[in-house]
Amino acid sequence: MSEAAYVTVSALTKYIKRKFDVDPHLEDIWIKGELSNVKIHTRGHIYFTLKDEHARMQAVMFQRQSSRLAFKPEDGMKVIVRGGISVYEPSGSYQLYAKEMQPDGVGALYLAYEELKKKLAGEGLFDDRHKQAIPAFPATIGVVTSPTGAAVRDVITTLKRRYPLVKVIVLPALVQGENASRSIVKRIEEANAQKMCDVLIVGRGGGSIEELWAFNEEIVARAIFASAIPIISAVGHETDFTISDFVADIRAATPTGAAEIAVPHTTDLMERTKTAEVRLTRAMQQHISKKKERVLSLQSSYAFRFPKRLYTQKEQQFDLLYQQFQSQLTGLTDRKQRQLERNTYRLTALHPETQLKQAKKRYEERSNQLARSMNVQLKQLHSQFQTVLGKLNALSPLQVMERGYSLAYKDKELIKSVDQVEQNDTLEVKMTDGVLTCEVLQKRGERK
Secondary structure (H helix, E strand, C coil): CCHHHCCCHHHHHHHHHHHHHCCHHHHCEEEEEEEEEEEECCCCCEEEEEECCCCEEEEEECHHHHCCCCCCCCCCCEEEEEEEEEEECCCCEEEEEEEEEEECCCCHHHHHHHHHHHHHHHHCCCCHHHCCCCCCCCCEEEEEECCCCHHHHHHHHHHHHHCCCCEEEEEECCCCCCCHHHHHHHHHHHHHHHCCCCEEEEEECCCCCCCCHHHHCHHHHHHHHHCCCCEEEEECCCCCCCHHHHHCCEECCCHHHHHHHHCCCHHHHHHHHHHHHHHHHHHHHHHHHHHHHHHHHHHHCHHHHCHHHHHHHHHHHHHHHHHHHHHHHHHHHHHHHHHHHHHHHHHHHCCHHHHHHHHHHHHHHHHHHHHHHHHHHHHHHHHHHHHHHHHHHHHCHHHHHHCCCCEEEECCEECCCHHHCCCCCEEEEEECCEEEEEECCCCCCCCC
């Protein structure tokens, strides 16, 4: 079979992966489902399964995205996940690479946010090809924000500290409330119409989604997109993302961060200028020297001069390693066989049938021992009984009666004295072989 008649597993998997990666329908998609098998790695990555009644798929959200979640994903939670579908080559399975995750049943503001985001993205407002470069050394910077907030003070302080040559123009605008979006648009259009500055910083400090909503309005997004002046969006804190952030030429995590992006630091410029020539010269010299050494090394290398010998040596090394592998495999098999025999012997000794036989043997031995002990005990008790019985017989009234004595009873009461009876009383005289009924004819007493 020729090499062209088949492909490797790796090649086929790469081909399928490329098919997934170039499909625009799988590049950015929202999926609704239930979480299961959620595992949060120590590095912050989240691995989970997204499923519904009829299917399931593997998914992963890396630490950079998972750190922005406002909740902890748990098994059984209904969610809406945004991400792209691709193939994980080592296992050859497709999976979702999650970028965002929200609990199912999000509020109207978030849905409106996502709807507008999708709409503007479809129109190309977020495309990098529309992004303008920020001037390296701007002369004037405009700041569209509230004139009384902490954000404007932070921006001005940072700009003057880093680049004292820059001129700062504050364009006061409402950044919260019903009229905020129109106020922001008006200032952006005014700056463009009068060509006031080289860079615009548009933003405010952090807040709730309602407080930041002016920067999610469509008119603000379109004004930023239409601006001929490059715009840096600086809305809220690091984890806050608005529509303005996606449309702007650059997004800054905070207003202070926007100021740092807008201008260079004079100290850095001076140091870079002083060291640039030295570093460039040194780098070129080192590069040329390394290339020369590399060429000389290749020319004198053993592989370059004797490629066949190197191939033969590698074959011998392979044979040696294969023999070592076979030897280790045989040794491992023997050890496992001996271990199996030991375990079999132990299992046999611990088998219930073996245990039962041993218990039965112990039972028989102890039964015999108990029988012997009982026989000895019975003989001893029988001997003691005979001794006591002899003593009782010696003291028994019956034995006395056998020598000619008898017992007299009156009304079933034993007569011990003549005073207990009167003449003509009826008595019962008990003898060894029977009872006599007698009548008292005469009573005589004897002196003691």
